[in-house]
Amino acid sequence: MTTSPESRSLIVVTGASTGMGAATARELAARGHHVLAGVRREADGAELASDRIRPVILDITSSDQIADLASLIEADGRPLRALVNNAGIAVxxxxxxxxxxxxxxxxxxxxxxxxEVTQALLPALLRSRGRVVMMSSLGGRLAQPTYGAYSGSKFALEAVSDSLRRELAPHGVTVAIVEPGAVRTEMVGRGGVTARRLSAGMTPEQDRRYGGLMHAILAQSEGFLRDGVDASAAAKTIADAATSRRPKTRYTIGRDAALLTRLARILPDRTLDRVLASALRPLHPER
Incomplete structure (x- = not known):
């Protein structure tokens, strides 16, 4: 019996406990790939485990767990086809x-x-002439109010991804960036919990300055959970980025991401400020 190339190689997906990561692991498995799915808890892994999905305990802020993943791939012996850097939080x-x-x-x-994950797995990716997929965000191209930390991390990831793509191209490793807009994921809900906690801790003066803004941002986030792209639909784009023979350098997910990333390139800053402010204005509490 002939074995397909997909079953003879590995794809790593980090942040696969829930949301887009879990959906991407399942989508890749459905396409015939063997997936090492990074999860934080064994219970999350139990829900994902299948013939083509092997859950691996992975906190990407733990150097020891990252080293264990690299050792597992070395011991497995199959080539590493792609790394999908999906783990993330929103603060x-x-x-x-x-x-x-x-x-x-x-x-x-x-x-x-x-x-750190990319550095650890690059030797295997270089041997296989594989792929790195960086999960950025609409927030990696456009920084809304209260998104300073989140967008700052994603802007940084975009810059490093561009540099990495240019460094690795001569060596046969490709790099693709995925920029989702509003997607219905647990991360959005967890981010809302954190935002409410931080909002509750504001001083009276800070509350006067930012209370209405925080209310509007939380309402907008609730809209993402209600109206955003389903994680399983987003996973199809991520899987394409990981496996297409000739990947694009950037993929967007959702019409909002496609539109706003385009506007961010062409509109003057002050005009873009007004566009973003007008979108939030109806969500501010009535005075």
């Missing part, structure tokens, strides 16, 4: 309000964790 609050520890946590997960 939303005004720059003045957000504690520095939360800034560091945001960057540790959304930026430094991805860099």
């Amino acid at each position: 939303n609050a005004p720059v003045e309000v957000l504690p520095i520890a939360e800034w560091r946590r945001q960057f540790d997960v959304n930026f430094f964790g991805h860099i």
Whole structure:
């Protein structure tokens, strides 16, 4: 019996416990690929496990767990076809309000964790002439109010991804960036919980400055959960980015991401400021 190339290679998906990561692992498996799915808890892995999905405990802020993943791939012996750097968190609050520890946590997960995983797996990807997929965001091209930390981490990831693509192209490794807009995922809901906690901790003066804005941002996030792209639909684009023979350098997910990334390129800053403010204005509480 002939074995397909897909079943003879591995794809790593980080942040696969829920949302787009879990959906992407399942989509890749359905396409015949063997997936190492990074999860935070064994219970999450139990829900994902199948003939083509092997859950692996992976916190991308843990150097030991990243090293264990690299060792597992070396011991497996199959070539590493792609790494999908999907893990992420969202921490939303005004720059003045957000504690520095939360800034560091945001960057540790959304930026430094991805860099460390990529560094650890690059030797295997170079041998196989594989693919790196970086999960950025609409927030990696457009920074809305209260998204300073989140967008900062994603802007940084976009810059490094561009640099990495140019470094690795001569060596046969391709790099693709995926920029989702509104997607119905657990990350959005968890980000809302964090935003409410941070909002509740604002001083009276900060609340006067930013209370209405935080209310509007939370209402907008609830709209994402209600009206955003389904994670399983997003997973199809991510799987294409990981496996297409000739990948694009950037993929967007959702009409909002396609439209706003285009507007961010062509509109003057002040005009874009007014567009974003007008979208939030109806969501502010009535005075």
